[in-house]
Amino acid sequence: MTQRSSWIGFVAVCDDKREIQRMGRRDIVIALRGTATCMEWAENLRAQLVPISDPTQKVECGFLSLHKTPGAYVPSLAESVVEEVKRLMEAYKGETLSITITGHSLGAALSLLVADEISSCAPQVPPIAVFSFGGPKVVVNGQDLITRVPGVFLGEGSKQQQQKKHENNGFRKVIDKIDDNNPWAYSHVGTELRVDTKMSPYLKPDADVACCHDLEAYLHLVDGYLSSNCPFRSNAKRSLVKLVHDQRSNMKQLYTHRALTLNLERDRLRVPIPSCLPSPSS
Structure with a gap:
């Protein structure tokens, strides 16, 4: 925990020719982290709604402050992202582009504000998609209390x-x-995908609040998700090593050793993890 941080995320550009061909476009990914500094925790608690550029739209005061306020020697998050998106649009001018924004917790809230910011930053902005985790709200763990406030x-x-x-x-x-x-x-933005800690055969049904809000737990639950009325899929491909390492006390004892053994062996042998996307024939 620090008082200040000079970064809150990163921008990545797909350079895999096969992936660009598969998608039919080059994707720009903007990923934003969750709360990490004392100042950010304080802003999270400033929960009063305030208007943004459109007076009919309001957002949480603290999130807007983190989005719009520059530092002493650095521009604001809003300015930084707009500048980088414009630079990339110029660098890949003539190509079909898309922008994917993602974030967890505080980053989930900021990803929505970033999407709104860049959607009108230039003529013909590429299509924008937001996938947020554990915030206001696209992927939500039913046991995660954070997604219910403010x-x-x-x-x-x-x-x-x-x-x-x-x-x-x-x-x-x-x-x-x-x-x-x-x-x-408050009301929430987007289409909600509700996952459930209790659906995982690896996690205890009474997993604590920290586990229910943990990003690795979210990614584990999304990886195993088929539908709200289907069991956890047996061929989930995400490694469980980090989940076990971070959430050992919330793992069912029956699976802890098995998960570690299987995944450590695979990681040791560097077995490639197949894509989670279905093949054309499936």
Whole structure:
């Protein structure tokens, strides 16, 4: 834990010709980390909604501050990402591009703000997709309490009840005028994929809060996900070594040794891990 950090993520550009051909485009990936500094923890707690450039849209005050505030010698996250995206658009001018933004926890919240920022930073911005983990909200672990705040006690619940009421009456209205003036009336962005720690045969059903919010646990659950009503897939390809190392106390004892043995052996032999994407014939 430090007072300051000079970085919050990175930008990567696909240079694999086979992957570019498979996707039909060159993908730019922007990955943002979770909370790491004391200042960021303090900003996470500044939960009041404030307007952004469009006065009809509001975001959490602390997240917006982390997104927009420059340092003494460095530009803001918003400025840095826009500058880099423009540079890459020029560098690969004439190619078909796409932008994928991802982040965990604080990085999940910031990934949405970054997506909004770059979507209008230049004419003909490439298509943008956001995959966020454990934040406001695309991939959500049902046991992860972090994804339920802020707002769950002070507005979001009432809004969801209003939405259900209106939908039952045949309408799609979500926000009542009362909620427009409520600085705590949060709603979440995007399509939610809800995974569940209890679905994993490796994790204890009473895994602690830290495990439920852990990025490695999320990646493990996504790797084993088939559908909400299907069991954990038996041919999940992600190595469990890091999960066991980080969450040993939350692993079922029956599987701890087995997982370590299988994955350490594979890692030792450097067996290539196949793509998680289905083959054309499957």
